[in-house]
Amino acid sequence: MALDRPSGDERARREMKWWGWGDPDHRPQLSDHAVAFLRAEVGIADQLRRPVALEGVKLGEPALSGDVRGRLTAAVGEEHVRDDRRTRVVHAAGKSYPDLVRQRAGLCEGAPDAVVSPGSAEEVRAVLDAAADAGVAVVPFGGGTSVVGGVDPERGSFGALIALDLGRMDALIALDERSLTATFGPGIRGPEAEALLARRGLTLGHFPQSYEFASLGGYAATRSAGQASTGYGRFDELVLGLRCAAPAGELAAAADFPATAAGPSLREVLVGSEGTLGVITDLTLRVRPRPPERRFEGWFFRSFAEGADAFRELEQRRAAPDVARLSDEDETRSALAFAAGGGARDLVGRAYLRARGYAGGCLVVTGWDGSAEEIARRRAAGARILRRAGGLPVGRGPGAAWERSRFETPYLRDDMLERGVMVETLETATNWSNLLTLHGAVRGALHEALAARGTPPLVLCHVSHLYPSGASLYFTFMARQEAYHELDQWQAAKRAASDAIVATGGTITHHHAIGRDHVPWMRAETGPLGVDVLRAAKTAADPAGIMNPGKLLPDV
């Protein structure tokens, strides 16, 4: 059941650094300029703080009984049940800041007892049966890129835990070029899927920052949004149907129905279920003809408020670009500083900005996909609105710079950690009428919480997803790490920001999902009875509660 598959070479490129982000051979460093900027803004450590060696990582003995191990190897084959050190450590965490702090310190006591790699839905079923019978927790593992603890090995009340690595289920299973739909296995990575589609003149158009490593099943399980989602739609909007192996049986939302009025949407229950109901075994997605051209460019606004209002108008007048990104004043300042050190001194001419009254203003990046003619037509309509709303075009330089570096930021995080800088991101969304209030509230909460600990932060924010009724806000904050108290420090900042989000009418997460880190705010988000309803649904699908314990739903 495969039209096509990633190559062995592609598969070989999937494993990330166990202690950080991405390709182990790619280790970009902050420029001197950026280091100087960070030193001045938040302070950095005197000495580099390196991760421990793999051999130094603390790891418990595998806790699976021989019986269970036997059933698992019978289900998937001996070579697909692995418990060597590297494999267990790689699967011991996702890529959140607390994950990396723990991994770099070598704290992997909770690592999975084994990593099981099924090759088919039938093998997933056999693994779940064995795990349910034996009371073994199961963490579905796609690309392992969660930044909210979504793949952390939480055992709940169970004595053993396996990570279910879906990497072997990576086929392009079916393609309907007439209906523009493609069916994939859950474990295929973004670039692999794009490569298989590109050969057929198609694209998914989904490019989150985790793109190089995240899996399609993970996108669906977490309601991912990508950099071009303003144009292409969030990943949940691209999912037409999916199948899920749950401990109690199969859950499926048919992909053949472009729309239906048949009751509550089971698809919308499975999408976003974060492995707590079952394991996605295939998913059918909307695809599009590959755009022949792509054009990014920069604009400047005098203030975040002015830029946000321009974005609102773009979107409500159906003239939004495919990529739309507005940095606030601090993020713009920081981007200019980082770029200046990276050899792109003329990202935006400061003298020009000053002369035009845009000094201290806000950078916008827009991206348009399509034929040259479509781009010209859509861009003209968008540019008219941006200009009238106070925007100053600053050419293709900033757009090109953003495009070049758009998957690099997570790599630089590793260098920041090495220099003793805490760097974390969080995101929310709200109505247009509440956007600036929420922006101020989250910034304020982060500044206050971290200043109170003696580590005043730099807080950056951008708008990157537009909707008719509102938009997302994506925050990055940095502060000098409190050595030995990194997790407390992070917790204090996270709690302050999340409380502010919930109190100010934002969603606790726009596209990172709930995972483990957002569970304490799930009741505020969904209401106590809403949580009860979702938990009842989970119990029907997973009576023993083995699926991804501790994630998504608060305990009763």
Add this chain to the structure above:
Amino acid sequence: MALDRPSGDERARREMKWWGWGDPDHRPQLSDHAVAFLRAEVGIADQLRRPVALEGVKLGEPALSGDVRGRLTAAVGEEHVRDDRRTRVVHAAGKSYPDLVRQRAGLCEGAPDAVVSPGSAEEVRAVLDAAADAGVAVVPFGGGTSVVGGVDPERGSFGALIALDLGRMDALIALDERSLTATFGPGIRGPEAEALLARRGLTLGHFPQSYEFASLGGYAATRSAGQASTGYGRFDELVLGLRCAAPAGELAAAADFPATAAGPSLREVLVGSEGTLGVITDLTLRVRPRPPERRFEGWFFRSFAEGADAFRELEQRRAAPDVARLSDEDETRSALAFAAGGGARDLVGRAYLRARGYAGGCLVVTGWDGSAEEIARRRAAGARILRRAGGLPVGRGPGAAWERSRFETPYLRDDMLERGVMVETLETATNWSNLLTLHGAVRGALHEALAARGTPPLVLCHVSHLYPSGASLYFTFMARQEAYHELDQWQAAKRAASDAIVATGGTITHHHAIGRDHVPWMRAETGPLGVDVLRAAKTAADPAGIMNPGKLLPDV
């Protein structure tokens, strides 16, 4: 908590004929031409079959105990607990074909024991508490326009039943003109909401055939789609948030989040829940600036297949109109015949069609909303595609005729019933690659099932909602009624069509919802475990099972 409300005059126009559709004073008749057409195609009765008089309707004694009635009147006020004959009969059914067959025959033994009209969410809560304590079934009742038995008074295991009429909860509660959102009470009707919005230069843009009487809460509870949903989006896409009073407490999906990644979508569980989880007490909707102009026009295609392909291209190339409707050959033939009798002899020039090779072809109606400039620009792009795909423009006449008559068809159904003609509609949706196969399968099933009973039907179909991956199919079928066996005859046709839909990859309902009539196909649609999961969610919200028994979910 009301910015504005419908007037008393508007409220007074809400009550429909108890035995048929719509305004009791509006009783349009089929033209002689149309009658002759029906006589020739399916046969009609020799004598008119009139409904019984209201006094002749069979009605049981109200079964509410004095205790329960006391709690209900304490909750909502004496005048809002009604059990007079007319009120009970009006609330004894929706407007499906079987509903009307029963109502016209005066078979209302199961009518609600009382009709309770709460004025606020607090009053809804008090009513639900009383009903849950006493074991009284509750049927939420908006406009009462369900065509799938959604408001039928099914008692389940309960001895008494009330209809919860939401007509008093009809305020425009809040408006956010910056975010383009409006919050309404559930009982407001479509035209009332449009009137309140029009004063503020806004529109919802939702125009199903039930528009004149259906309520906004009902639209949300049933995932309604309207005639302009290709452009404006289905009603489920217009719902940003809603609140629901469930027996176990309140369920709410916040309207402040334009998008969220916080787990399974509770909103998508409440939308489409058809009163089985609880009662929608308010809902926040996306609104838009009112389009200054609207342009409808007609096209012809040589065949349904050619037209469907043109529609696919329109949609996939993002050039779809707001209204897009393609009739198959039989529906086109029927429309021309009905129109010829209605004084619009020149709807489309037959000689012209013949000369151009389009005789026996298929009519398309397109509608464009916006400023004159927007319409011109969008229409030009759409017309280019239609023309290249083989379409022949036939001017504004057919579009105008369709627009004039678009809410009239349900009235004419009453005249057909009077003439002994069964007329019923059903709808589905599937992928583009499966559309013609499904069209053929449903047509075939209806022809076979009804011919086998000696009443060969006329089966009409149109495509009216376009999606990137597929489209809807809307069937109308007519046959001579089998006197005394009307319901068996209907059941046989319905079963044949529904089995064919499910076997051929269509959804059991694209926008009519499940109600009672589609329950037997819900397991095929959602899967056995899917039904279990939804039932578990229901039980958490409604432990005693009082909410709309017998609807949506099959019994265990």
